[in-house]
Amino acid sequence: MKRSNFTTDIDLKGASLAYDRASPDDIERYAKRLVGHCTREYIPAEKIREYEGIKNLSVKGILGQLIEEFYFGKKPNSNQEPDFVRAGVELKTTPVKKLKKGGYSSKERLVLGIIDYFKMAEESFQESAFVKKNAKLLLIFYLHEEGKFFLDLIFKLAKLWRIDDDDLKIIMDDWLKIQKKIKYGLAHEISEGDTLYLGACTKGANSKTLRQQPFSQEEAMQRALSLKQGFMTSLFNRFYTIEKRKKLEKAEKIVKNIGEYKKGMTFEDVVTKRFEPFIGKTTDEIHKMLDLDINKNAKNYYADLARGILGVRTKKIDEFEKAGVKMKTIRLGKNGIPKEHMSFPAFKYTEIIKEEWEECTLREQLEQRFFFVVYRYNEKNELVLDKVLFWTIPMSDLEGEVKKVWDETRRQIERGKYDKFPRSKDNPVSHVRPHAQNAEDTFETPQGGREMKKCFWLNREYISDVINLE
DNA sequence: GCATGATCATGC
DNA sequence: GCATGATCATGC
Numbered sequence: 001m002k003r004s005n006f007t008t009d010i011d012l013k014g015a016s017l018a019y020d021r022a023s024p025d026d027i028e029r030y031a032k033r034l035v036g037h038c039t040r041e042y043i044p045a046e047k048i049r050e051y052e053g054i055k056n057l058s059v060k061g062i063l064g065q066l067i068e069e070f071y072f073g074k075k076p077n078s079n080q081e082p083d084f085v086r087a088g089v090e091l092k093t094t095p096v097k098k099l100k101k102g103g104y105s106s107k108e109r110l111v112l113g114i115i116d117y118f119k120m121a122e123e124s125f126q127e128s129a130f131v132k133k134n135a136k137l138l139l140i141f142y143l144h145e146e147g148k149f150f151l152d153l154i155f156k157l158a159k160l161w162r163i164d165d166d167d168l169k170i171i172m173d174d175w176l177k178i179q180k181k182i183k184y185g186l187a188h189e190i191s192e193g194d195t196l197y198l199g200a201c202t203k204g205a206n207s208k209t210l211r212q213q214p215f216s217q218e219e220a221m222q223r224a225l226s227l228k229q230g231f232m233t234s235l236f237n238r239f240y241t242i243e244k245r246k247k248l249e250k251a252e253k254i255v256k257n258i259g260e261y262k263k264g265m266t267f268e269d270v271v272t273k274r275f276e277p278f279i280g281k282t283t284d285e286i287h288k289m290l291d292l293d294i295n296k297n298a299k300n301y302y303a304d305l306a307r308g309i310l311g312v313r314t315k316k317i318d319e320f321e322k323a324g325v326k327m328k329t330i331r332l333g334k335n336g337i338p339k340e341h342m343s344f345p346a347f348k349y350t351e352i353i354k355e356e357w358e359e360c361t362l363r364e365q366l367e368q369r370f371f372f373v374v375y376r377y378n379e380k381n382e383l384v385l386d387k388v389l390f391w392t393i394p395m396s397d398l399e400g401e402v403k404k405v406w407d408e409t410r411r412q413i414e415r416g417k418y419d420k421f422p423r424s425k426d427n428p429v430s431h432v433r434p435h436a437q438n439a440e441d442t443f444e445t446p447q448g449g450r451e452m453k454k455c456f457w458l459n460r461e462y463i464s465d466v467i468n469l470e
Numbered sequence: 471g472c473a474t475g476a477t478c479a480t481g482c
Numbered sequence: 483g484c485a486t487g488a489t490c491a492t493g494c
Binding site: 100300303328329339340342343344345346435437441455 | 484485486487488489490
C-alpha cells in the first residue's frame with residue numbers, strides 16, 4: 001500500500017488537465033501517469049472511509065467513476081456524448097488478471113452501452129450512437145488481484161485506442177449482424193456468440209430485464225454492445241508488450257490485408273472460401289497440395305491441416321483469439337454421425353455450485369462461436385474434408401436442455417451423488433462424463449472428499465444434427 | 471454398435 | 483504439472 005504517496009490534493013486535477021480544451025493525446029498523456037498507482041492515491045479521505053465502511057461492496061463501475069471525477073476532475077455522465085466531449089474521447093476502466101502460466105488476460109468483456117433496439121434499427125453504422133460514443137476509447141487497465149481492496153488495485157496501462165482498419169471491418173459486420181436481427185424482429189434471439197469482436201451481452205440487474213423491440217411483440221432481454229473478452233486480451237497484450245518491449249506471443253492473421261474482402265464478403269465468408277478448393281479431398285491429398293511440414297501421427301493433425309488451409313503457421317489464429325471463436329475438428333463415421341462426443345474443460349465441484357446460471361462458466365463456453373472443420377470417412381475408409389461451418393448454439397437449446405443438465409449436475413453435487421450425473425441417454429443435447437488424466441486426477445468436493453474430474457459434453461447426435469441441418 | 475468410463479497427447 | 487482437446491477401452 002502506498003500510503004506515503006497520498007494525494008487528495010485538488011491541484012492534481014485542476015492544474016494538470018483542462019479537459020474541456022484537451023486534445024485526445026493530452027488526455028492520453030495525462031492518463032499514463034496513473035500507471036503504477038492506485039485509486040486510493042487520488043480520492044478524498046472521506047470517500048475512502050465511506051467505502052471501507054461498506055460490507056460486500058459491489059465494485060463494478062465505481063473505479064471508473066472515481067477516476068473520472070477525482071483524477072480527471074469531471075463529473076461522470078452517462079449520456080450519448082463521449083466523456084470528453086470536445087476531444088471525443090470515451091473513458092473506460094477495465095480489469096486484467098495475471099495468468100498462472102504467465103502473461104495477462106482481460107478479466108471481462110468491455111461493456112460499451114445498452115442497446116436501444118428502436119434506435120439501432122434505424123441507424124447507419126457510421127452515424128450510430130455506438131460509433132459516436134466509442135470512436136476513441138481511452139482504455140485504462142488495472143490489475144485485478146483476488147482479495148485486494150479495490151482502491152488499492154494498481155493501474156497497468158493507459159492507452160488511447162482508435163479502431164484499426166482491419167478490426168473495423170469485422171466490428172462493423174458484427175454491428176450490422178446485430179442490427180439485422182432487430183430488423184427481422186428477432187432481438188430476443190440475439191446471442192453473444194452470433195458475432196466476432198463486438199458482442200451483444202446480456203445486461204441488467206438480474207440478466208432478466210426485458211425490453212420492447214420494434215418489429216415483434218416478443219420482449220427481448222436487455223443487451224449491451226461490448227468488446228469481447230478475447231478481443232480485450234489481445235488489445236492489452238498488444239499495447240503492453242509494445243510498452244514493455246516484450247515479445248508478443250505469436251498469432252498470425254488469416255486475412256492479411258483488407259483487400260481480400262471482396263464485395264459484400266464478411267470475415268466468415270473469406271474463411272469458408274479458403275476451404276472450398278479442398279472439399280472432397282482426402283487428408284493425404286490436402287497435405288500434399290499444401291506441401292505442409294506437419295506430423296501425420298500427432299493428435300492435432302487434422303487441426304494442423306485446417307490451419308494449413310487457412311494459411312496460418314502459428315498455433316493461435318489472431319482473429320479467432322480476438323473473437324473467441326473455437327475451432328473444432330470433427331470426424332464423421334460413414335453414417336454421418338461424429339465418432340466422438342465433444343468435450344469441454346473440467347468443472348470444479350466446489351465452484352459450480354456457487355455459480356448463477358446467467359453468468360456461469362458453461363454458459364460462457366457455449367455462447368462462444370464455433371468453427372467446425374468436418375472430415376468424413378468415405379467408402380474406401382479414407383478421411384475426406386466434408387464441410388466447414390460457423391455455429392452458435394441456439395438460445396432455446398442453451399436455456400432449455402443445457403440448463404436442465406447444468407441444474408441437475410449441481411443438484412447431484414449438492415446431494416453428494418457423484419455417480420448420478422446426467423448421462424448421454426438422459427438428455428438430447430448434453431451430458432456429464434469423466435475428463436481426467438486417470439482415476440487419481442481429482443477435484444475436491446463440497447463434502448470434503450475428492451472425485452475424478454468431470455466435464456460437460458455435447459452429445460454427438462446433437463452435433464450431428466447441427467452439421468447436417470446447416 | 472453404443473453408452474459410459476477412462477485415459478492419451480500436446481503445449482504452455 | 484496441469485489444462486485442454488481428443489480419443490481409446492470395455493462391457494452390455
